[in-house]
Amino acid sequence: MTLVVNNVVPGASGRVLEGPCGPRKSQLSIARLGIYGFLIMAALFFLMPFWVMIVTSLKTLPEIREGNLFNWPSDPTFEPWIKAWFSACTGRDCNGLQPGFWNSVKITAIATVVSITIAAINGYALSFWRYRYANLVFGILVFGAFVPYQVVIYPLIITMRELGIFSTLLSIVLVHSIFGMPILTLLYRNFFASLPMEMFKAARIDGAGFWQIFFRIMIPMAVPITIVAIILQLTGIWNDFLFGTVFAGRQNMPMTVQLNNIVQTTTGVREYNVHMAATILTAAVPLIVYFISGKWFVRGIAAGAVKG
Amino acid sequence: MSQTLSAGSGRYRTRSPAKYPKPRRIRWSALMSVLGTAPMIITAIGVFVICIVYSGLLSFTDARMFPSFNFVGLDQYKRLWSTGRWIVSANNLWFFGLLSVGLSMMFGFLLAVFMDQKIRCESLLRSIFLYPFAMSLVITGLAWRWILDPSIGIQAAVRGWGFTDFTFAPLVNADTAIYGLVVGAIWNSIGVTMAIILAGLRGIDTEIWKAARIDGISAWKTYLFIVLPMMKGALFTAFVLQCVGVVRVFDIVIAMTQGGPGIATQMPAVFVIEHITNRINVALGMAAAMMMLLPVILLLALNGFIQWRMKRNRERLS
Numbered sequence: 001m002t003l004v005v006n007n008v009v010p011g012a013s014g015r016v017l018e019g020p021c022g023p024r025k026s027q028l029s030i031a032r033l034g035i036y037g038f039l040i041m042a043a044l045f046f047l048m049p050f051w052v053m054i055v056t057s058l059k060t061l062p063e064i065r066e067g068n069l070f071n072w073p074s075d076p077t078f079e080p081w082i083k084a085w086f087s088a089c090t091g092r093d094c095n096g097l098q099p100g101f102w103n104s105v106k107i108t109a110i111a112t113v114v115s116i117t118i119a120a121i122n123g124y125a126l127s128f129w130r131y132r133y134a135n136l137v138f139g140i141l142v143f144g145a146f147v148p149y150q151v152v153i154y155p156l157i158i159t160m161r162e163l164g165i166f167s168t169l170l171s172i173v174l175v176h177s178i179f180g181m182p183i184l185t186l187l188y189r190n191f192f193a194s195l196p197m198e199m200f201k202a203a204r205i206d207g208a209g210f211w212q213i214f215f216r217i218m219i220p221m222a223v224p225i226t227i228v229a230i231i232l233q234l235t236g237i238w239n240d241f242l243f244g245t246v247f248a249g250r251q252n253m254p255m256t257v258q259l260n261n262i263v264q265t266t267t268g269v270r271e272y273n274v275h276m277a278a279t280i281l282t283a284a285v286p287l288i289v290y291f292i293s294g295k296w297f298v299r300g301i302a303a304g305a306v307k308g
Numbered sequence: 309m310s311q312t313l314s315a316g317s318g319r320y321r322t323r324s325p326a327k328y329p330k331p332r333r334i335r336w337s338a339l340m341s342v343l344g345t346a347p348m349i350i351t352a353i354g355v356f357v358i359c360i361v362y363s364g365l366l367s368f369t370d371a372r373m374f375p376s377f378n379f380v381g382l383d384q385y386k387r388l389w390s391t392g393r394w395i396v397s398a399n400n401l402w403f404f405g406l407l408s409v410g411l412s413m414m415f416g417f418l419l420a421v422f423m424d425q426k427i428r429c430e431s432l433l434r435s436i437f438l439y440p441f442a443m444s445l446v447i448t449g450l451a452w453r454w455i456l457d458p459s460i461g462i463q464a465a466v467r468g469w470g471f472t473d474f475t476f477a478p479l480v481n482a483d484t485a486i487y488g489l490v491v492g493a494i495w496n497s498i499g500v501t502m503a504i505i506l507a508g509l510r511g512i513d514t515e516i517w518k519a520a521r522i523d524g525i526s527a528w529k530t531y532l533f534i535v536l537p538m539m540k541g542a543l544f545t546a547f548v549l550q551c552v553g554v555v556r557v558f559d560i561v562i563a564m565t566q567g568g569p570g571i572a573t574q575m576p577a578v579f580v581i582e583h584i585t586n587r588i589n590v591a592l593g594m595a596a597a598m599m600m601l602l603p604v605i606l607l608l609a610l611n612g613f614i615q616w617r618m619k620r621n622r623e624r625l626s
Contacts, residue, residue: 068468144352
């Protein structure tokens with residue numbers, strides 16, 4: 001079983017992101033113009049959907065029908081944004097995206113903390129306290145990273161129904177912790193395995209036990225990898241849709257599911273401006289994480305290559 | 309930058325386990341280690357072994373809403389492969405997978421090579437190429453659904469410019485809807501492919517360029533025949549990332565086409581979820597889920613075999 005994982009040890013991967021090192025060419029030539037032309041076309045392709053959503057969300061419905069998709073609104077209005085947040089309808093409920101946002105905040109915060117805590121302990125134990133069959137268990141877990149979710153969803157539903165926790169906050173947190181575990185454990189295990197063994201031995205000689213070494217020595221050293229893990233989980237859990245639809249239930253419906261419900265509601269006039277405002281609001285949190293985290297985000301992706 | 313790790317084989321184990329002195333508390337600490345990793349043990353055994361076996365067993369029964377253990381042999385699989393909806397789903401997955409992974413790798417590589425030419429505003433461009441990946445596939449799907457929507461999207465815009473018989477409505481037509489999905493999917497994923505390949509390019513020794521120049525090899529040949537084979541690791545990482553995403557494709561279909569028009573853009577992941585929820589036919593859904601697991605297991609087995617062969621060859625040489 002093989003996994004491809006990028007080395008996220010601090011310092012090792014930071015270097016390669018700095019400065020180009022392709023063939024040397026500096027003067028302006030036709031080839032160079034071609035390169036810029038291609039890159040600018042690509043940039044326009046990537047920016048276009050977001051631009052369309054922003055300008056449309058600021059237009060009134062008549063202007064959307066009459067005007068051009070790409071034009072800046074003649075009379076920008078924030079009405080659709082307010083409506084998307086406070087009073088957009090899914091079926092009979094007209095509370096806007098607001099409840100979904102707070103549900104997503106709850107789910108993401110709790111599930112991120114729980115999954116990272118579990119994974120850090122796993123990685124630490126797998127690197128320094130390997131008991132018999134530990135590697136077998138880890139091998140199965142890594143295999144789990146490749147298993148399509150659909151294969152295990154039904155047994156999980158049945159189990160949670162038996163335990164009486166189906167459609168609760170606990171069930172959605174559990175599901176995110178389960179499916180985040182393979183990649184996060186791998187991340188922490190590779191990080192701890194790169195630390196010098198002497199440090200661990202010294203702590204053992206001084207009489208420190210399992211938890212003491214973990215809390216006093218390992219946690220403070222694992223800050224960089226934890227930042228990567230937090231970025232990975234924050235965006236991953238916030239963007240989840242499948243688990244939200246199946247496990248969260250009506251009470252804890254996350255923002256992505258609510259957004260989809262608002263947009264797919266077929267009764268009445270399609271309020272494209274409200275829908276697009278709602279879409280941008282749902283995308284806002286991961287986008288803010290993305291722009292704040294910068295290079296860390298790329299490391300997170302590379303590390304999460306198997307998470308998909 | 310990237311390295312291939314094979315879990316459990318011990319090949320990359322940098323140190324032998326547990327060579328520390330053994331104080332009295334060792335047993336206590338070993339117990340702590342098992343207790344501390346209890347969630348992992350429960351997840352690995354409970355979810356990734358028992359749940360998979362359980363799903364497998366259910367696929368041989370006639371369970372409809374609740375699990376039952378009235379075994380009917382391979383009936384569900386026979387039914388599955390005579391169900392039009394499933395056959396369309398399976399074909400769609402191949403078509404969608406080949407097209408979106410292929411295009412994403414191709415454009416990702418091209419962008420990475422162009423980004424590596426000492427261009428201006430590199431970090432700005434990188435942010436632009438990569439930001440779609442930060443967003444949910446639901447958002448990607450909705451955004452592209454609107455852009456491809458004939459009444460407000462590109463078609464309406466171009467008609468507004470005066471080309472009144474311009475037609476561009478891929479999602480409305482059953483034959484072309486899948487291409488719409490591909491566009492949405494690669495919009496989301498090209499940036500990641502680019503970032504991973506670019507990191508691979510940056511990891512290659514700069515001396516290569518000088519050597520190639522002295523030997524009079526053109527830049528594109530250097531890329532194609534020297535650099536490309538050198539960054540197998542990064543390409544493989546990007547490829548695996550894409551493939552895992554393709555098998556799981558669900559959100560974007562729901563947001564963009566809901567499987568339609570008709571059943572034109574059905575996908576296996578949607579098929580399974582529909583059969584265990586709305587269609588209340590668990591056993592058929594589980595048979596479909598097992599069919600999804602099959603290629604994954606085959607690929608992992610193939611990979612394991614290649615690893616084993618390589619290891620054996622190395623041992624023979626040494």
